Each structure stands twice: as C-alpha cells, then as structure tokens.
Amino acid sequence: MIETTGLCKRFGDTRAVEDLSLRIEAGEVVGFLGPNGSGKTTTIRLLMGLLRPSAGRAAILGHDCHADAVALKRDVGYLPDEPFLYPYLTGIETLELVGGLHGLAPAEARRRASTTAERLGLGAAARAYTVTYSLGMKKRLALALALVHEPRVLILDEPTNGLDPAGAREMRSAIAEYAAGGRTIFLSTHLLDAAERLCHRVAIIRKGHLEAIGTPDELRARFAAAPGTTLEDLFLRVTGVDAPTRGAGDGR
C-alpha cells in the first residue's frame, strides 16, 4: 500500500531523510513519530510528490510518488501541518473546487462538499470566508479537503497540532472513524498517547533515520522495556532523549 525503499532527501549538506525503508499494509493506521526536525514532514512531502527524492523510491498503491504523482493523488488524501487556504473562498467553495479537481461532477461535488463539511462539524462557518477561520477550523476544513474524494489512503501531518483539547479530541475521533472504515492512514504526531490509541503500529524517526517500527508491544519487547512502559518513555529512549536525565540536566 505505502512503501519506501532507501528513500533519501538532502538539502545541501543537510540530510533530512536518510535511507528510509518502510512498508505499510492496506487498512493499517501507522503513527510516524520523531522529535522536531527529525524528517517527518519531509518524508510526508516526499510521499505526496511535493519534494523530489535525492535517492531511493517511494510508492503508494503501486504508483511511484514522484514519477506517477498525478495518478497517485486520485486515491490519496493529504492534510498538511500548516493548512493555508485561499482567503477569499468560503469553506464550501474550497471543498467544491477540490471535489471538481478530483473529477467529481458539479452536482456530486456540491453534495459531497456539504456532507463532508457537516460530518466534520464545520457548521455555519462553512459559508464564511476561510480568512476568518481559527486554526482549528482551518484544520477541520483541510481534513475535509483530504476526505472529499473519499480516498483509500490518508496522509496526515500533525493533524492535532495547534488545536485546543476539544478540537484535538474531535480530530482524533474523526480519524478513528475513518480508520474504522478500512482506510490506510499514515500520520505524524507529537501526541504519543493518541498515537498509542489510534495506531496499529508506530514508526520512530530520528535525524532522518528510521530507528524503529512496530506495534507498541513489539517496541517494548525490542527495547526491553517493562510491560507498563508508556509510549512516551519508549519514544524518549529510542530517540536518545531520556526524560529524567534531561530533567537533571535542566536543573543543573
């Protein structure tokens, strides 16, 4: 479903992603974890064909993410970390535009725009200009844009980033609802408890390298952690940032 082989991306001397190989099966929900600047967003942009790989290959549903980017996007929905929108279009107009660009007939695009906006709780705000939206509303609309064509694969970059607790919970419920529908979801997040609840497997990346991938229990076993060890502790250990040590260091 999603497969990367030796994927690399360099910006000058900076190696943002290095030799990344992973495989995600149909229907799986995989969390992509890593510290800030570890290469999560770069990987996601490589998957979406927004960046050209320096080496290696990425494919979704058998389509090469770079060479076959147009065909790939028919079945993929994408939510960026910072979802900027056309300021003087309303939410519904933006949804209709994107529906049309996905090949939906005008009437169908209009119907799907309304139902998707309703399902994601955009309410009356869907008729207002997006320039007036809060970050939470923008994220909801961006998720609606990712879903309006009913894709088989969802790629979500920090979907709860910047949302208040209620907004984050609603976003998680929406993702869980779509995951229950059998969609493949690849999401990067900093909310480790949410990742543990939502995801079948998690992948941990550090300085562009894939450090570990597996179910939380598999990772606990692999890193010899006690059964009750939280994903947060595991994450800090794998990424080399041990919480107590850091605390002691801070205190000095």
Next chain:
Amino acid sequence: MPAASLDTGALAALLIRSRLRSFRNGLRVRGRRTPLLITIAGLVIALAYVGLFSQAFAAIVDSVGLREQAAALALVTGALSFGSLTAKAASSDAVRAGSSENEFLLARPVSLATLVAARGLADAVTDPMGALFLFPVLLAATLVWRLPPAAWLLAAAISSAVQVAISMLAYAAQLCVVRVAAPARRRGVWMVLRLVAALALAAVWMIGTWVLRAPASLASTLTAGAGWLNRTPGRLIVAPLLALVRGDVSGALGSLVGLWVLAGAAMLVAAAVARRAGMSGWEEAGAPWAEAAPAPRPRARPITAASKDLLLITRDRGQMLVLIAMPAIFVGIQIFGSAGWTWSTASLARISCLAYSLALYMATIGPLTHMQAERRAFWILRTVPVPLARLFAAKARAWSAVVGGAAAFAFLPLAVVMPPAPLAEVVVAGLLVVVGAVSMTFLAIAMAAGGADLSDEQSTAVGPATIYTFLVVGGLYNLVLTGDLRARLGGLALYLFVTAAHWAAGVERAEICLDAEALRAPRLRTADAASVLLIYALGARGIATAARMAGARTAPIAVGMQLGWVLLMGVVALYSLRRAPPLAWRWALPRASLVALLLGAAAGLVGRRAGAHAVLPADLGSAWTWVGAGAALLAEEAIFRGLVQRAVEEDLGARERWRARLGAAVVTGVLGLATLALAGAPLTPATILIPLAATAARALTGRLGAAWIARLVSLLVCAFL
C-alpha cells in the same frame, strides 16, 4: 521592578540596530549578489535621472529667470513628495495592527505614539533609497546651478527631512482612517487612497516626461504660473538651494533647519494622532475585510480552477482596482504625458501598440502574479490528480478572456478615431493585438510558474527579475505589431517558440517549486535560450529599423551597433551555457573539424553560385571588416548553435538521442529563418544554407567549434573561391 517605557530616541536606535543586523545576517545567509545587483541598478537609474534632469533643467535655466527656475524645481519636487506621501498613506502596511512587526512591538512596554515616531526616524536611516528619493533631482539642480559639492550634502539633508515629514504625515493619515472609518467602510477608504496615490504617481510621471520632453515649453508656461507655484510646499523644499544660489549660506542653513523643524512638527502631529487614537479601532485595524463583510451568496455553479483566480480577484477589490486602474493610468500617461494624443493615434501601428500596451500592463498585474496569489495554498493544487499543465492552461484561458478582451476593447475605439485605413489591415492589426495579448497571458502564467520559488517563506514568489524579463519580452512584441508581413510571421514564430518553451519550463518548475534543493540545481532550459534569442532578434531588428530611419549617413554607426549587439548577446549566450551539463557524446576534434570543413565548403560553394553578396561584408579589402565579421559570426553561432540548439537538445534529451539532435537541429533551423525574416535580412540560398550547414555540423558532432568552423569556412569560400 517593572521595566521603564522606552522613549522615541531609544526605540528608534533599537529599531535601527535590529534592522541593520537583520540586513547583515541576511547578506551572510542569502549572499550579496542580489542586494548588490539591486544597489547597482538603483545607482544606475539614479544617475540616469540625474543626467536626464540636468539636461532638461539646463534648458529651463537658459530660457527663464531664477524665479521661474525655482518654480520648476518646486513643481517637480512637490509632485514627487505628494506622490510619495499618497503612496505611503495608501500602503497601509506599516501601521496596521496585523503586521507582524507591530504585533511584536506593541506587546512590549511601547506606546503607539512612541512606535510611530520611532519608526519614522528609523526609516530615515535604514531606508536610504526612500530617504534620498529627492536627491537625484536636487543634485541635478546643484550641478546646473554650479553650486559647490557641499550643496550635495545639503540636498541629501533636504531629502531626508522631507522623507521624515512624509512618513509621519502618512502614519497620521493611516491612523485617522483606522480611528474614524467604520470597519465595513475601511476597505473603501483604503481603495480611494490607493486610487489617489495612483493618480498622484501618474501626475509625477506626466510632469517628469513634460520636463524631459519639452523643457522650453514648460519654462514658458511657468512664467505665468511661477507666482502660484512659489506659494506651494514645494517652494520650501527648494528654498535652501535657492538661498545658496544667491550666495546666502546662512539663509540656506536657516531654510534647512526650517525644513527639519517642519519634519519634527509632522512627527508631533503623528504622535498626537496616535495618542488620541489610543488602541481604539487599532486592534481591529489589521482585521481582514471579510470579518466585517457578510458571507457571500452560494454560487449557482461550483468554482473551477479556471474561475477561481477571477473570483478571488473580484472579491479582493483593492487588487481589482489595481488591475483596472493601473493599466489605464499607464496608457493614459503614454497618450497624454509622453507622446500626445495626435501622435499616438496617427496610424494603425501606433494604436495597435497602445492597445497592446494596455493588455501587457494588465497581464503584468494580473496573471503574472498568480503564483504570488497561490503562494501558501499551492499545496491544494499539488495534491489533486490533475497535471499542473492542465491547471495552468485553465488559468491562462480564464485570464486570456480578460486580457484579450481588454486589448480588443481598447483597440476598437482607437481604430474608429484614427485616420482611415483599409478594413482588412485594421482586422489583421486587431487580430495581432488580441493574439499578442492572449499569448502574453499564457507567457505570464508560464513565466510566473517558471520563476516561482515557494520553498522559501521569506522570498516573494515572483521576483523583480521575472517581472522585468516579462516586460522586456512582452514589450518587444510591439516590433511585431509595426512590421511588414514577413517580419510579423518571423516574429510570431519566435513568440510561439518563446511561449512554448516558457510554458514547458513553467510547468516543470512548478512541479518542484516547493523543493529548495531541486530549485537550486543548475540547468540549461530552452526557456532561457528562447528569451536570449528573442531579445537578440528583436534588438537587431530595432537597430536595423533605426538605421533605416536615420539614413545612409549613419550606416557605419549602425554597423557598429549591430556588431556590438551580437557580441553582447553572444557573451550572454556563452555565459548561459555554464549551466549546461558536460556532453557525453562528442566527436573527436579532428573528425569533427573535417566534417565541419566539408559542410562549410559545400554550403559556401552553393551560396556563392546563388549570389553570395548577402552574406559577405561590404568592404572586403579592410582587415577590420574581416575581424568584425568573424567575431559577429562566432557570437551568432554561440547564440544559435551554442545556446539554442544545445538547450533544445537537452530538453528533448529524455527521448532517443538522435531524435533530440534532429529535433533541436530542425527547431534551430526554423528559428534562424524566423530571425532573418524579422530582421529584414535578405532570404537567399546563401543566407539560408550557410546557417543550416552550421546547424548540421553542430548536430552531427556535438561541438560548437564545428559550427564555428563550418560558418567561417563557408564565408571564406563565398569570398575567395
């Protein structure tokens, strides 16, 4: 203990330090090339203004007395100051609460009044181009009046004082708008301010062109209006220099102090307005208009990629005003300011140029900025299953209707008022205008996509280099509008090639415009080669046309200019070739030279038999003639076989190599013919065959040197065998 509030001087010093440090760090991170180029360009333009205004002001000084001279200077400096004031007041960026710098600063223990005053002072130091905006004009006056070099310092001090006063009054005006106008009406007020600013700048342009075009006529007009002009604020600007002309040094210094006192008073006014305004109304000053506007009615049909841009621009009415008003003002300036109505509408060619110019300005303001409008929402278009070429084509079609329609709308009434001409010629001219406008729309979309760098949040999506290149390429289409049938066909072929090349490059670049690494990878593009070729071909035509108009007396000068032009463009072509990757398939030098020699000799023999005079220099006996002809051939080969053929070959290289070589050779051959046709050169077997031999030599051997040999050999065979 809470920190004490900053006073104006301390805050200004902080702003100056942080801006200079930010500038220095920017130079370190981004390199000095672009700021250096901008500075050089700014200095060259300023020097040009000094030269032009000196010449015009000298004519005024020769024909009228000191009172009228002062009035002329007051008119120009007053108009420039008023234009600057209205432009600053209309910009609305500097004081709006929504700006990030304001948000940052107003979160500190800084009052609005202090911020406004400090920013005005800091601008005078950190924005030298702005602070010295009057300097070129005042410097020209000091040169004509033969004042000592110390007067230059006086001129700089005058300009700075005026700029501080302007900044302060502009801030005060903006604060008044924010404080007094209700949110729902505020957008309308900004639009009116922008319109006034545009008209003021148009007035500056018209006065400037009047001064430069007909200084004597201005001087005679000033005799009557000098009394009135000497009572305007412009007279205060001129007063220090005028005192110096009379030899009154203390009077000059007194006038300068007076100007700075006025600047200080303006600062006090702005601070008082800011204090009075407080934060009331201020906190919502940066709020988007949409927050105060009702939600739009649902549309009957969903918007599409084609209609999106037009819808966005109709909703962003400030932008729409600019789109409609600015081209009309520019063309108005051309008609009423620069050339005059009678001259502008005297022939079919001239009204064609006028109507086309309107469309070109509109294309520059509208579709050329489309990537700037997409800027942050471009991810939406990159995540839908539609090729970018199709999305851009939809945009171009929608804009074509606007820009092409505007061209037709301008052409039709002008065609009615101009002297009668055969209907068929009028129809052809109208079609050429509309075709030009439409092709410029496609080119604008393509060039903006080709120049866009959305990987860096700090840089603008469409930089000045893209805008100037577009204006140069677009402006040269005027030569197609004014040519005979052969020139038009040649010009259209070249424009077709340029548009297609930029289209391909734009689509390709837009695919990677979010990828900093991919964007910085150097490569040779057909689009760059096409721009160089077009500028070369139309420049050569321009020189040839000018030479014909000047007559036989100036023939040596024209030949020199042609030679200089081809050498310059040859150097540009060779410089552009540095981005080409090394060729993997080149014939060995002896074999390549032999083939080139044979091809050149064959073409030379055929050419000689068919009449070689068209390719030979006029004076065969002069060694300098041969040196010039040889150099011109080498430069021309660098453009055609070096740059164009190589770039096309690289872009076609994804296919089989022999196909790329054949395709590039055919394209280069056709472009050579189009260039000949456009330049008005004779199309004989010699002029056609010899470049084709060079093209074949380059295609077969992969060496530019082979093309050079073929071309030189053919010339020698034509001349001596």
